C-alpha cells in the first residue's frame with residue numbers, strides 16, 4: 001500500500017480534514033491538531049490522547065499484527081495488538097525491556113507503535129529509568145522488511161539509515177499547556193540486520 005492510499009484511507013475512515021501531504025522529496029509531512037478532546041480515556045499518565053489510535057489505525061488498514069511498545073494502558077478495543085511494558089502490574093503480553101526485547105518475536109509483527117517516556121521527570125511517574133532510544137531502535141532492527149514503526153516522542157531517536165527509512169513526520173498539537181510532540185514513521189528496509 002503506498003502513502004497516497006494510506007492518506008486517502010485516513011481521510012475516508014476518520015472524517016478528519018486532509019492534514020498529511022507528500023512533499024517534494026517523497027516524504028509524508030503533516031500536522032495533527034488533536035482538538036478539544038485531549039483527555040486520556042484510561043487516565044494513565046502519558047497515555048495516548050483521544051483519537052490518536054484511531055488516526056494511526058486509519059493509516060495502516062493493511063497491517064495484520066501490531067505490537068504496542070511502552071504499552072502502558074493502551075486502548076486495545078480501538079487498536080488490537082500485543083503489548084510490551086517493563087511494568088508487570090500492567091499485565092502486558094510481554095514483560096520486557098524495550099532496550100533489548102529479548103522475549104519478543106519481533107519478526108512476527110508488521111507494525112509497532114512506540115510511546116516511550118520523554119524525560120527523566122516522566123520516568124519518575126512510571127518508576128523506571130530513562131530509556132536509551134538508540135538501543136530500542138537497535139532491538140527493532142529484528143523486525144521484518146516493510147514493517148513500520150510509529151514513534152511518538154519529543155526527540156528523534158538515533159537509527160541506522162541503512163536499516164530504517166523515516167517515511168513520514170507528523171507534528172502533534174494538543175490543547176494549551178501541553179507539550180508538542182512529533183510522530184516519526186519508519187519503515188524497516190530490506191537491506192541488512
Ligand SMILES: C[S@@+](CC[C@H](N)C(=O)[O-])C[C@H]1O[C@@H](n2cnc3c(N)ncnc32)[C@H](O)[C@@H]1O
Pocket residue numbers: 042044045046047048069070071072073074075084085086087096097098099115116117126128129131
Ligand atoms: C508514555 S507511557 C505509555 C502510555 C501508553 N501509550 C498509553 O496509552 O497508556 C510509557 C510506558 O513505558 C513503560 N516503560 C518505561 N521504561 C520502559 C522500558 N525500558 N521498557 C519497556 N517499557 C518501559 C512505562 O512503564 C510506561 O507504561
